[in-house]
Amino acid sequence: MAMNLKRKLRSGKTVVGTMLGLVTSPNIIYVLKQAGMDFVIVDCEHGTYTFQEVSGLAAMCRALDVGILVRIPQPDRQSVQKFSDMGIDGIMLPYVEDPKVVEQASQYARYKPKGTRGVSLGATVDFKGADDLPAVLEEINDNFIILAQIESRTGVERIDEIMAVPGCDAVYFGVYDMSVSYDRPGRINDPIFRDIIAGVLDAARRHGKILGHHFFSEEGARWGLAHGVQLACWQTDTSQLAASYRKDVDMLKQDPNFKK
Numbered sequence: 138m139a140m141n142l143k144r145k146l147r148s149g150k151t152v153v154g155t156m157l158g159l160v161t162s163p164n165i166i167y168v169l170k171q172a173g174m175d176f177v178i179v180d181c182e183h184g185t186y187t188f189q190e191v192s193g194l195a196a197m198c199r200a201l202d203v204g205i206l207v208r209i210p211q212p213d214r215q216s217v218q219k220f221s222d223m224g225i226d227g228i229m230l231p232y233v234e235d236p237k238v239v240e241q242a243s244q245y246a247r248y249k250p251k252g253t254r255g256v257s258l259g260a261t262v263d264f265k266g267a268d269d270l271p272a273v274l275e276e277i278n279d280n281f282i283i284l285a286q287i288e289s290r291t292g293v294e295r296i297d298e299i300m301a302v303p304g305c306d307a308v309y310f311g312v313y314d315m316s317v318s319y320d321r322p323g324r325i326n327d328p329i330f331r332d333i334i335a336g337v338l339d340a341a342r343r344h345g346k347i348l349g350h351h352f353f354s355e356e357g358a359r360w361g362l363a364h365g366v367q368l369a370c371w372q373t374d375t376s377q378l379a380a381s382y383r384k385d386v387d388m389l390k391q392d393p394n395f396k397k
Contacts, residue, residue: 140280142176142204142226144307146347146367152176154204155289155352156182156373163197165336165374174202178370182231188219190380195223196260206284212238217254224260227282229309234291235299243283243304248274251304282306284349284368287337289310296337300344307347307368312332325353331360353370 145152154176155169164388169177177198198205208229209216217265218226230242244252258266262273285299288311292299300308312325321327338348342365349368352358353376358369374382389395 138225139241140276141143141202143280144166144281145368151367151369153369153371154178155371155377156180156377158373160374161186163193163343164204165167166201170203171189176375176376178206178208178229180208182210183388191220193223199224203347205335206282212242214245214305217242221246222257222259229284231286231311232288232314233285233299234289234295239283239285239299239302239305246281246283247278251278268390283339284309289318293333293337296340300341300346305346308337308341310351311347312351315328335364
C-alpha cells in the first residue's frame, strides 16, 4: 500500500504539498508530482468535489506515491468513512474546538481495536482479499493521519486538551477563520497571529504531534519551518495559478511593444 506520508513525517522529514479546491482532473497529481510535491489536501469543506472526483484523485495519488489528505465537510461517521474508504492517507477536521470531536473521528477512521470503522475490501485495501486483511487493517490503523485544524480563539484556548487526544496525529491552522475569530478579518500577517501560532505549535510539540501549517508567502514559510513545521502546505491550486499568470501577464503588458 502507499500511505507513506505519515512514515516520512515520523522519520523526521519535512514534506511540502498544496491544497486543491477547484481542479478535479486526476492528471493534476502528475503535474504536482513532477513539481516535487509530496502531498495534496483536497478541500471538501469549501470545495465542490464529488465523491467520485475525490476517488479519482486518490487513485492517482496512490499510483504516484503522493500523499493525500481530505478536509472533510463535517466530522460525522458517513463523511469520515466514505472518504477514508477511498484509500487516502488521512483526514483534516475543520474548525476543531472540542477534543471529543477528534476522539470520535479517530474512532470512525480506525478499525478495531483502535476504532469502530467498518471494513471494506475495495480501494481501501488495494483490492486485496480477506487473507491479507489483518495486516492491511493494522497498517491503516498505524499510518492513517487525523489532523485537527485550529481556526478559532476557542480552539487555541483548548489546544492542550485537543492535542492530548491519543488518536490525534497532527495540528494545522485555518488562518483566515482565525483572523475573523480574533476580530482581525483577513489580516493574517498581523503580529498577534505569529504569537498565537507559535504557542499552538509549542503545545502540539509537547504532545508529540506533527506540526502542519499553510503558507502563502516565502517569509511565512521560512518562519514556519524555523518553528518546526513538517507538513508544509504551499498556496492552493487557484492562488498559485492566479499568481503565476498575473506575474507573466504583467510582464507582457509592460513590454514597450504591447499595444494597450
